[in-house]
Amino acid sequence: MATxxxxxxxxxLPLLLLAGFRTLIDDLHAELAQEGxxxxxxxxxxxxxxxxxxxTTATELGQRLGIxxxxxxxxxxxxxxxxxxxxxxDPSDARRRLVRVTPRGADGLRRSAEIFDRLRERWADTLxxxxxxxxxDDLRTMASANWFRLDVPGWxxx
Amino acid sequence: MATxxxxxxxxxLPLLLLAGFRTLIDDLHAELAQEGxxxxxxxxxxxxxxxxxxxTTATELGQRLGIxxxxxxxxxxxxxxxxxxxxxxDPSDARRRLVRVTPRGADGLRRSAEIFDRLRERWADTLxxxxxxxxxDDLRTMASANWFRLDVPGWxxx
DNA sequence: GTACGATAGTCAACGTGGTTGACGAAATAG
DNA sequence: CTATTTCGTCAACCACGTTGACTATCGTAC
Numbered sequence: 591m592a593t594x595x596x597x598x599x600x601x602x603l604p605l606l607l608l609a610g611f612r613t614l615i616d617d618l619h620a621e622l623a624q625e626g627x628x629x630x631x632x633x634x635x636x637x638x639x640x641x642x643x644x645x646t647t648a649t650e651l652g653q654r655l656g657i658x659x660x661x662x663x664x665x666x667x668x669x670x671x672x673x674x675x676x677x678x679x680d681p682s683d684a685r686r687r688l689v690r691v692t693p694r695g696a697d698g699l700r701r702s703a704e705i706f707d708r709l710r711e712r713w714a715d716t717l718x719x720x721x722x723x724x725x726x727d728d729l730r731t732m733a734s735a736n737w738f739r740l741d742v743p744g745w746x747x748x
Numbered sequence: 749m750a751t752x753x754x755x756x757x758x759x760x761l762p763l764l765l766l767a768g769f770r771t772l773i774d775d776l777h778a779e780l781a782q783e784g785x786x787x788x789x790x791x792x793x794x795x796x797x798x799x800x801x802x803x804t805t806a807t808e809l810g811q812r813l814g815i816x817x818x819x820x821x822x823x824x825x826x827x828x829x830x831x832x833x834x835x836x837x838d839p840s841d842a843r844r845r846l847v848r849v850t851p852r853g854a855d856g857l858r859r860s861a862e863i864f865d866r867l868r869e870r871w872a873d874t875l876x877x878x879x880x881x882x883x884x885d886d887l888r889t890m891a892s893a894n895w896f897r898l899d900v901p902g903w904x905x906x
Numbered sequence: 907g908t909a910c911g912a913t914a915g916t917c918a919a920c921g922t923g924g925t926t927g928a929c930g931a932a933a934t935a936g
Numbered sequence: 937c938t939a940t941t942t943c944g945t946c947a948a949c950c951a952c953g954t955t956g957a958c959t960a961t962c963g964t965a966c
Contacts, residue, residue, distance in 0.1 A: 598881065600864030601797075603871070604776075606884055607769035609891035612903075614762040632904045633923080639759075649943060661924055663944070668922080685932050685943040706758030713761070717886045723756065725883050726764055728875045733767035745770075745924090746790045746904075746952095791952085807914060819953055821915065826951080843914040843961045903953090904923095 614709055621705045627698045629672045637665055638674060638691055638699050645690035647680075674698060772867055779863045785856045787830045795823055796832060796849055796857050803848040805838075832856060 615632050622630055640646075640654045652662035666689050669675040674695035680686035691699065714722045773790050780788055798804075798812045810820035824847050827833040832853035838844040849857065872880045 598868065598884065599861070600866070600868035601861060603868050603880070603884060604769050604772040604864070606887035606891065607765050607772070610887045611762050611765040611769060613891040614765070615904075618762075631922090647943075648945095657923085658925065659944075660926085660946090664923075683933070683943085687944065703757070703759060706762070708758070710756065710758035710761050713890055716889065721882065721886055722761070724879065725886060726756065726761060728879055728883060729764035729768045731874065732871055733764065733771040746773075789951090805914070806916095815952090816954065817915075818917090818955085822952075841914085841962070845915070 614706070617709055618702060618705050621708075622698065622701060625701050627701065630674070630698055633665070634669060634674065635698070635702050637669060638695050641675065641689055641691050641695075643691065643696075645688050647686050647689060651689060669695070772864070775867055776860060776863050779866075780856065780859060783859050785859065788832070788856055791823070792827060792832065793856070793860050795827060796853050799833065799847055799849050799853075801849065801854075803846050805844050805847060809847060827853070 618635075619630065619632065622628075637651070637655070640651055646654070648663040648666055649659040651666065652659040655662060666675055666677070670677060674692060676690050676692050678688045678690060680688050710722065776793075777788065777790065780786075795809070795813070798809055804812070806821040806824055807817040809824065810817040813820060824833055824835070828835060832850060834848050834850050836846045836848060838846050868880065
């Protein structure tokens, strides 16, 4: 049972974690837009990352992201439409449709990594490198399990 | 510019923040479901909190949450349907429809606060109270701005 | 007292992201 | 050669968000 009025109410922690996540992602996409990728949405970067350099299929992508193959397929459609992914037939299996990152997608991915590195440096400059390291270590300790699940919209909503 | 291979790649930080948030929210709702509130979705708790003890209107709720009045109205509809909110006419203004938390909603809110306190205690037990305090302080420093905006699904998606 | 602008709420249409169920086409196992 | 599995897609649906248009009401200015 919680005390009547804790000095540090528990509800602040998740809000702060969300605000931190959101700040980083918003900063990323503000930078990304300036560097020629204004269409990229928060979800898209994670999807591109999940497709990876070797390419994959919609079904496998769904498994990696923790969503259904149908949802993965629709997301791929949208990213194909904006030029970040492309589909190709698999010569060895006519059922499969290979999903690959386009050069434009690879550029977005590379820039994202660089921007995330710069943002982390900014946090380290403000808070001190040890504090950022500690934050990461502590979060790794507490959140170890559900790492790479990006069904955020459906999870958070309904 | 980022170094070729940083010891701590920047992309991990947002992922860890999201994983931490998600872990807390998942733990909360697992507990909440056991305590008789299985219908409550992650978003709903934030909405109930935003409605507050005094009640509000859909338009004002939308302003508080950073979403349109139409979106706020639809969310209220859903929470009314599951019994967490109720609508009432405003005797002093026939245009306004008061939105109030029901007793069931208040129960969910009270339990949520208690569970969040317990979860924070659990984090403090594992990491040490000073580390959790530091994490909160650091996040407050870096994320100061966009605190109470809960348009997460639309923001993250598209 | 009436006319008018501002405000509250709703309806409709749409986009994104998610789900399940059904189905055809192709690979694989027997 | 047939039976089963697997991949991709289609269709229908739900949650959440958006903008635009509209009605009803309030408050004010004349």
